[in-house]
Amino acid sequence: MSKLIGRILATEKSPTTIDEFNFWTNSDLKLSAFDIVKVEHIDGSYTFGMIENISHITDAQSFLTNFISSDFGDVNVDEPTLRVGMNYAKAKVSFNSGNLYTPVHNNAKVYLASAEEITMALGLDRIQNPLVCGSLRMYEGTPEEVTLPVHLNSKFILGPEGAHLNISGISGLAAKTSYAMFLMKAVQDRYQGDDMGDSVAFVIFNVKGKDLMAIDRPNDFSSDNPGEKERTYAEYKALGLSTDPFKNVKYYIPYTNPNSAKQSTYLTKAEIQDKIGADQLKKFKYVYSDDKENIEMMFADIDDPTQTMESIISKIIDKEDNDFGGLSTWEQFMDKVTEKAQRGSAGDKGDISVLSWRKFKRIVRKALQDEMFANRVNDKGPECRLADELKQIRKNEVYVVDIAKLPEDKQAFVFGDAVRTIYNLKLGEYDAESIDPPSRIIIFIDELNKYASKDVPKTSPILREILDVTERGRSLGVVLFAAEQFRSAIHARVTGNCATHAYGRTNSIETSAKDYSSLPNTYKNMLTRLEQGDYLVQNPIFRSILKINFPKPIYKQFKQ
Amino acid sequence: MIETIGKSEDNKIMNILAEVTGGKSYKAHKYALDRSERPSVDYGPNEIVWKRRAETTPHKTYIDLSERCKTLAGQDDQILCYFLDGSRRIFKVDDMAYTQSGGRGVIYPVVAGQIGVGCCRRIDKRVNSARFKREFVLSMPDVADADGKSGFWPATVKKLNECAELKRLGIEFSTILPYKTSKNDDKKYEDRATASIQDRMIEREKELVAELVRGGMLNQDNYLVKDGSLEYRPTKEDKSDKRKYQTFKNNYNWVIGASKNFNPEVCMDVYGKPNPKFIADLPLYHRTPVAEYENDMLGDIKFAVWYIRLRDKKQTRTPFDGILKVEKILVTEEENEHGIESELVDTLSAYLINERNPVCYGSDLRWANHIYPIYLTESFVKSRYLSTESFLHLF
Numbered sequence: 001m002s003k004l005i006g007r008i009l010a011t012e013k014s015p016t017t018i019d020e021f022n023f024w025t026n027s028d029l030k031l032s033a034f035d036i037v038k039v040e041h042i043d044g045s046y047t048f049g050m051i052e053n054i055s056h057i058t059d060a061q062s063f064l065t066n067f068i069s070s071d072f073g074d075v076n077v078d079e080p081t082l083r084v085g086m087n088y089a090k091a092k093v094s095f096n097s098g099n100l101y102t103p104v105h106n107n108a109k110v111y112l113a114s115a116e117e118i119t120m121a122l123g124l125d126r127i128q129n130p131l132v133c134g135s136l137r138m139y140e141g142t143p144e145e146v147t148l149p150v151h152l153n154s155k156f157i158l159g160p161e162g163a164h165l166n167i168s169g170i171s172g173l174a175a176k177t178s179y180a181m182f183l184m185k186a187v188q189d190r191y192q193g194d195d196m197g198d199s200v201a202f203v204i205f206n207v208k209g210k211d212l213m214a215i216d217r218p219n220d221f222s223s224d225n226p227g228e229k230e231r232t233y234a235e236y237k238a239l240g241l242s243t244d245p246f247k248n249v250k251y252y253i254p255y256t257n258p259n260s261a262k263q264s265t266y267l268t269k270a271e272i273q274d275k276i277g278a279d280q281l282k283k284f285k286y287v288y289s290d291d292k293e294n295i296e297m298m299f300a301d302i303d304d305p306t307q308t309m310e311s312i313i314s315k316i317i318d319k320e321d322n323d324f325g326g327l328s329t330w331e332q333f334m335d336k337v338t339e340k341a342q343r344g345s346a347g348d349k350g351d352i353s354v355l356s357w358r359k360f361k362r363i364v365r366k367a368l369q370d371e372m373f374a375n376r377v378n379d380k381g382p383e384c385r386l387a388d389e390l391k392q393i394r395k396n397e398v399y400v401v402d403i404a405k406l407p408e409d410k411q412a413f414v415f416g417d418a419v420r421t422i423y424n425l426k427l428g429e430y431d432a433e434s435i436d437p438p439s440r441i442i443i444f445i446d447e448l449n450k451y452a453s454k455d456v457p458k459t460s461p462i463l464r465e466i467l468d469v470t471e472r473g474r475s476l477g478v479v480l481f482a483a484e485q486f487r488s489a490i491h492a493r494v495t496g497n498c499a500t501h502a503y504g505r506t507n508s509i510e511t512s513a514k515d516y517s518s519l520p521n522t523y524k525n526m527l528t529r530l531e532q533g534d535y536l537v538q539n540p541i542f543r544s545i546l547k548i549n550f551p552k553p554i555y556k557q558f559k560q
Numbered sequence: 561m562i563e564t565i566g567k568s569e570d571n572k573i574m575n576i577l578a579e580v581t582g583g584k585s586y587k588a589h590k591y592a593l594d595r596s597e598r599p600s601v602d603y604g605p606n607e608i609v610w611k612r613r614a615e616t617t618p619h620k621t622y623i624d625l626s627e628r629c630k631t632l633a634g635q636d637d638q639i640l641c642y643f644l645d646g647s648r649r650i651f652k653v654d655d656m657a658y659t660q661s662g663g664r665g666v667i668y669p670v671v672a673g674q675i676g677v678g679c680c681r682r683i684d685k686r687v688n689s690a691r692f693k694r695e696f697v698l699s700m701p702d703v704a705d706a707d708g709k710s711g712f713w714p715a716t717v718k719k720l721n722e723c724a725e726l727k728r729l730g731i732e733f734s735t736i737l738p739y740k741t742s743k744n745d746d747k748k749y750e751d752r753a754t755a756s757i758q759d760r761m762i763e764r765e766k767e768l769v770a771e772l773v774r775g776g777m778l779n780q781d782n783y784l785v786k787d788g789s790l791e792y793r794p795t796k797e798d799k800s801d802k803r804k805y806q807t808f809k810n811n812y813n814w815v816i817g818a819s820k821n822f823n824p825e826v827c828m829d830v831y832g833k834p835n836p837k838f839i840a841d842l843p844l845y846h847r848t849p850v851a852e853y854e855n856d857m858l859g860d861i862k863f864a865v866w867y868i869r870l871r872d873k874k875q876t877r878t879p880f881d882g883i884l885k886v887e888k889i890l891v892t893e894e895e896n897e898h899g900i901e902s903e904l905v906d907t908l909s910a911y912l913i914n915e916r917n918p919v920c921y922g923s924d925l926r927w928a929n930h931i932y933p934i935y936l937t938e939s940f941v942k943s944r945y946l947s948t949e950s951f952l953h954l955f
Contacts, residue, residue, distance in 0.1 A: 059920070059939075060918070061921070062921075062922050065918075065919060065920070065923075066918070068927075069918035069921075070917060071916070071917065072872075072875060077633075078633060079685075079918050080633075080638060080640075080685065080917075081682060081685055081918065081932050081936075082685045082686055084687070084936060
C-alpha cells in the first residue's frame, strides 16, 4: 500500500489546474524536486505529478513577527513552542491513469508512488527500442527509496526519428565525457547482438590528456574507496549492461617519428609500442595530393570578410591551376606559396594581392611544420591516412582519434577532415571504394564550443560541416554526440537540432541565459548544485525533463 | 439527474420555528453580533472584592522572576501542557413577532450561535489537538414558549433537527436557550441572548476541564492553561452535592487562567486602595504579589490572582499591554487558610513568562498579551467553524 503523505490544497489564490497542484506535507518528510507523487482523483483514477518546488511556511505574518518572537532580537532565545509550520509542494501534472485531466480536488489524498507507477507516470513503460541512459532515484534517503533504470527510444537518439546529443556542464564537476562514454557503452552493448536492424560505429576524439586512450581496458578503481568496483559493477548489471569496457577499439595518433623528442600524444613510447604490437594503434599522416582540399580547415577561426583566403584555397585545389596543379608534396606547396608572397612575383597577375598571399603563408607555414604533414604513407609501418581508415570503419568498431596534444588549429584540421570524411562516406561518395559502412556512425567531440560557438565566423568550414551533420545527419546516419561547458555559447542551429539534451552541473550565470528560460526556477538552481554523475535529461519521448544518475566509468581512468 | 437547487420555503428553520412557537418571522437582515477582537481595557463595574494576600510569603512589592525564567528555559521540561480555549460566533438571524396582551405584537430578535471549545496538548514543543467540541445553538425570547411548560424547548429542538435540510447537511442544533424578556434589566435583547450563549460556552469549557481531570490527564506535571478568567459560577447542581462540589474545585487544582483583558481598577495595593498604576508600572519579567478575592456570585470559591509582565513597556502601546492576569482557584483547606505556596506561584509565573515567545504579531492585535499555544488553540477552534455564509444560509 502506498504511503499517504499529504493532502491537496486548493484555494482561491492557488487553485489546482490541469497542469499543476499544490499539496501539504509534514515538514520533516524528505521529498525532493523531480519526485513523483500520486493523487486520488475522480472515477477511481490517479493523477501523477512531478514535484517542482517545496516551500515551508509558518503562521508568522512577517519577518517582524519572528524578530519580535526572540524578545526583539535576542539571538539566544529558544521558544517553548515551535511555531506552527508546514511544507507545501508544487507539482506539475504528468499523467492521469484514466486520462482525466480535470484539476485534482481539494483535500484529495497524496501518496508516494510505487516503482511501476513511477514508470507509468513518466511514460517510461512503453518505450520501444529501449536504450538505457541512466537511472533515476526517487524519495532519496527514505525507506521508500526507488531506483529505476531509464530507457530512451534509441530511434530518438541515433535517428531516424531524432538524433544527436548535446551535453553541457562545467569542467570537472559535470563529468560530461563520462556521461557520453556511458551512453556509447550502452549503445555498443545494445547493438552488439545481431537482433537490432541497425549497425553502429563510433568515432571518438580524445581532447584531454590520455583520458580516452585506454577505453578497452577495465577500470582498476585504484583511486576509489574499497568496494567501489563491486558497487559500480552492480549498478551496471542493474541497468542491464555488461561490465566489460569498450570492444573493438582502434587508436589513431598524429604521426611523429618514434625518435623525435617531441611527440604529438600524451601516450608514452611504451604505451604506443604496446598498442602497435596489439595491432590497435596507427599514426595518421596528411599527404599533400590527397589532403590539400582540407587546407581550408585551418582557416576555420580566421575572419575572411573579403574571401581572399577562400579564393587562394580554391586556386590551390584547382587541378587545372598553372601554379599549384602539378605539385605533389607539402614542401613544393610551401615553396610555391613563398614565391607568390614575394614582392612583384610573376604569378601576381590575378586578383589576389601579395599581402593576401603573405597572410595565407603565415597561417599555413606554422601548421605545416608538423610531422603529420608528410610526403607519403609508409605501408610497412603502423601508418595511415585518417580518411582512408574512416572509410573502412565497420560495425561496432570504436575509433579513438587523439588530438589532445595538437595546437588548436591542427585539432580543427583533424576534426574537420574526419567529420567531412564521415559525412561524405554516409552520403555515398565513396561507395565505389568502400564496402558497407555501418548504418549509424556516432561522432563524439568534447569542447564543441571551439568549432560551433556563436562567435565562430560564419564562413568556417567546420561549422558548415557540423551544421550539415546536425541538420541532415539524422537521416544519413551520422550522429553527433557533443559536449561543451556553456550551452548558451553554441550556435542555435546546432543545439536546436539535437533531440536529446543532458544538462550537468553549471553556474548561475549560464542558467540565467535565454537558453534556459523554459526551465522552472527550481530546476535552474538545481543545475548549479548537481552532483557529479547527475544529469537533467530532455528527450522528446519523456513526458518531462528527468533527473538521472549514471554509474562511474567502466574503462581505465588516468589520474590527473 | 441534477439535484434541484433551492428548497421549499417550508423547510427553512425560521418557518419551522415560527410555526412551532406561533410567532411571525420577519425575515430580517442577518448579521454577526461579535465584536472584532482588539485589545481593550475592560472598565466598568466589577463586584469582586479583594481580600488579603494569598501566598505564603508576604511580599510587599514586585517579585523579579527573570533569573528563574532563564533557569527554566535552560531545562528541557515543561509543566504547561494543556491549553484550552472556548469561542463562539453569534449571529442575529431573524426578528420574530409574538402577540402579547392587548393583541399588540412585540418583536424579539432570534439569535443563533456556533460554540467551539477546544483543547490542545503540547508534546515535544509541538501543539496537537486533544479535544474538540462544537455545537449549534439558538437563543429565543422566553415568551416564545407560549405554555411555559418544561420540555417545550427540547421538543422544539427535536422537531427542528428532523427537518430535511439539516439532515441533508448533517447539522444538528443542540439546544434552544431562552433569554429573559423582563423589563427590569436595561440590557438589549441581543445582549441577553449573547449572554445566554456565552454561558453555554462556559458550561462546555467546564465540562471539558472535568473531562480532562477524569481522564487523569492533569497533574502537577501537566497543568492546563485556560484562556480567560476562571470566574466560573458553580451551578446549583454543583453546589447541592457537597462531594460533587469538592470535585468541582479539585478539577481546578491543575488549572490556571490567563486573561488578556482585565479591569485594572479592581486591583488594590497593599493599602487596600485601587491602584492601577501599581500594575502599569510592573517591571518586565516581574509579578505582583498574589491577592485573594471572592465573589458572592461565585459562591465560597476563593481565587488567587496575580499579574505578570511579559513584554517591555517600551515596546507596547499601552502600559497594560504585555501584562497577563493569572488566576488559580484555592483548592485545599491549607491554601484557603494560608494562601498558595509562593514557590509554586513563582514557578508557574516563570513558565508563563517563557511562553512570551513566539508571538502572533501581525495575526492578532492582542499579540502582546497572547501566549502562543493559546493563540494556536483559538485558531484551531475557529478553523473548525462552519463558514458564516453556510451558517447564515440555514436560516
